[in-house]
Amino acid sequence: MPAPLPSPRYEIDTAAIRHNFGRLRGLLPAGVAAFCSLKRDGYGFGAGPVAAILAAAGADGFAAARLDDAAAIRAAAPDKPVLLYGGTLAEEAAEAEALDLTVTIAGEHDAVSWNAALRRPRPVFLKVDVGLLRFGFGEAELAGFLETILPQCDRLHVVGVYTHLSEKPDAPAEAIAAQKRIFDRAVDLCRRHCPALRWVCASSTDTVHGERDLDYSMVDVGVLLFGLSPPAKRAALCLQPALTGIRTRLTAIRAIGPETPDTVGLPAGIRSFGIAGFGWGDGFPKRTPDGAWALVRGQRAPVVGPPHLEQIRLDLTGIPDATVGDEVCLLGRQGDAGITMYELAAQWGLKTEDLICGMRGHVPKLYL
Numbered sequence: 001m002p003a004p005l006p007s008p009r010y011e012i013d014t015a016a017i018r019h020n021f022g023r024l025r026g027l028l029p030a031g032v033a034a035f036c037s038l039k040r041d042g043y044g045f046g047a048g049p050v051a052a053i054l055a056a057a058g059a060d061g062f063a064a065a066r067l068d069d070a071a072a073i074r075a076a077a078p079d080k081p082v083l084l085y086g087g088t089l090a091e092e093a094a095e096a097e098a099l100d101l102t103v104t105i106a107g108e109h110d111a112v113s114w115n116a117a118l119r120r121p122r123p124v125f126l127k128v129d130v131g132l133l134r135f136g137f138g139e140a141e142l143a144g145f146l147e148t149i150l151p152q153c154d155r156l157h158v159v160g161v162y163t164h165l166s167e168k169p170d171a172p173a174e175a176i177a178a179q180k181r182i183f184d185r186a187v188d189l190c191r192r193h194c195p196a197l198r199w200v201c202a203s204s205t206d207t208v209h210g211e212r213d214l215d216y217s218m219v220d221v222g223v224l225l226f227g228l229s230p231p232a233k234r235a236a237l238c239l240q241p242a243l244t245g246i247r248t249r250l251t252a253i254r255a256i257g258p259e260t261p262d263t264v265g266l267p268a269g270i271r272s273f274g275i276a277g278f279g280w281g282d283g284f285p286k287r288t289p290d291g292a293w294a295l296v297r298g299q300r301a302p303v304v305g306p307p308h309l310e311q312i313r314l315d316l317t318g319i320p321d322a323t324v325g326d327e328v329c330l331l332g333r334q335g336d337a338g339i340t341m342y343e344l345a346a347q348w349g350l351k352t353e354d355l356i357c358g359m360r361g362h363v364p365k366l367y368l
Helices: 014-025 039-043 047-057 067-076 090-098 108-117 139-152 173-193 231-237 341-347 352-357
Strands: 009-012 033-037 061-064 082-084 102-105 122-128 156-163 199-203 218-221 243-255 272-276 293-296 299-304 312-315 327-334 337-339 365-367
Touching (some): 033 047, 039 047, 039 067, 039 352, 047 067, 061 067, 067 082, 067 090, 090 108, 102 156, 122 139, 139 173, 173 199, 243 341, 327 341, 337 341
Parallel strands (some): 009 365, 033 061, 033 218, 061 082, 102 122, 156 199
Antiparallel strands (some): 009 243, 243 272, 243 327, 272 312, 293 299, 299 312
């Protein structure tokens, strides 16, 4: 007998990830490198497994925001450059060196502290802030740093410069153009002071689909790899959803009758409900969305709130042949019926980004 599949579980379509990367890679001019951002455990899809898929598909490099994600990427893609975004303190220098990471220097304090902590010269990227107001050198600060402080930092080998644009859905084109002008001036400064400069990056998820003047020598893409984007952009790029299944099983069925001692909170008319092992601790919304449902035996089973940490209740009144052990499909195909990632996000009242960032690390992933 084959071992039972884990329950609950996420199902991830690896072909969709390869397809999406291919679509994005095909947009880029020759000579522009495609780095893949896999922060927050690859947006919930698993930084290590996804890095292996993308490395085989031709990714030029990777980026991560935390050392644990960077370590998973390094194990999966030992020969690819891995950029560590800003936010990691120099006290982690030994691990960054052991993982052969490219470190971000986002300010003068970063430069001095990392230079003191590193045991040998290390490739680094400089981060420029053009308006997002997170990590990064301001334009005036960068000029002073390059002239006075960088020459004293003998262990910082500047090979790249990048920025994250302050992108808003309703931002006018001039807003992006103004940020580009700031970045262009910063790049010119870096080229004058950093002879080994190779990588220049400004384009990321929100601009890679259509802003070719932001390509420079490298782009950095993230959630698009998993089919997450506004509908119009998704259709234009022909992206496919990578999260194709959330499945669990019925662990109990309760009949409701006149003798049932407590039916407070149950909608009228319920004659039977089932317990499914997937609660708000596993990624289900903590407040039950109106009209939420799952599939049992190919039929809709409404969710009966409130959800609990590790389980939800389903109205099985209209599915009298349901039995303990039956599959519960919150996302995916079951018989002739199905729920897509985009439909589930709408059903739960979430954006697709919120849906996948709600994926829990303890729930097993099945890569298909």
